[in-house]
Amino acid sequence: MDNRDMADQVQFARMNGLGNKILVVDMRGRKDRVTPAAAIALNADPATEFDQIMAIHDPKAAGTDAWIDIVNSDGSMAQACGNGTRCVVQALAAETGKKAFMFHTVAGLLEAKEHDGGLISVDMGSPRFGWNEIPLAEEFHDTRRIELQIGPIDDPVLHSPSVASMGNPHAIFWVKNDVWSYELERFGPLLENHPIFPERANISIARVRSREEMDLRTWERGAGLTLACGSAACAAAASGARTGRTDRTVTVNVPGGPLKIEWRERDDHVLMTGPAEWEWSGRLDPATGAFERDAASGANGARAL
């Protein structure tokens, strides 16, 4: 790297939330953003391949700890990322010793805290069910189950999702068979880009195990198949309770492990609790994606942001 690149580098940490691959990038003190080109370059390198970048910026409002930009691996911006938010909490808790945080994103405020023992809870806000809030391209009165025309997909179950917004758009297909028996990698991209979703959508298959437990796999908008999608787990939990399938407190088993989700009656907010894991750190150029791994990173458990 030349000198100009070195001066432009920022610290980042490679982390994961139940296998959802996250790069937490420290943009504090800067006016620029992580560019789509940098995201695409980072995702193309096996060392930094990711599902989401969580770019931490200086706070824009009193009482908040940071502004967070969320960038998918295709370079598009997202409004919510539950697993990534837990990663940001862990990184900032390690840096500051604080346990509770208030973040700001394009979708609004996110309150989060680290518990003793390391699990992290994020208040993901209220789910939205209005067709124009998700958004859908056409008016649907009842979004608990909508009917779609999807030529290339035979299975009728995959024509009628439940839809919801957790700040970002979600479609949940409730299935009776094992969630692994569906070719999500084949129909996920078709559904993500279905014209009914003008801002595309995260596509999940959910199966009820009991009133307190469900299995969930997600094809993420802008990132494809992931091992965990926190906002999808929240949307599925809200859809499960709203359609009478499950209770308001559920364990959602995603491929990376379990997430505890509670859709609180008292304020309508959805709380997500799960782990975050720090892997290694480095420095990157947010304009180009050129990066260097910190020499000792990952070897001695040192954490730096």
Ligand SMILES: N[C@@H](CCC[C@H](N)C(=O)O)C(=O)O
């Ligand atoms: N993995 C995330 C969701 C990230 C955003 C999503 N792909 C979108 O574009 O809406 C999570 O844990 O919530």
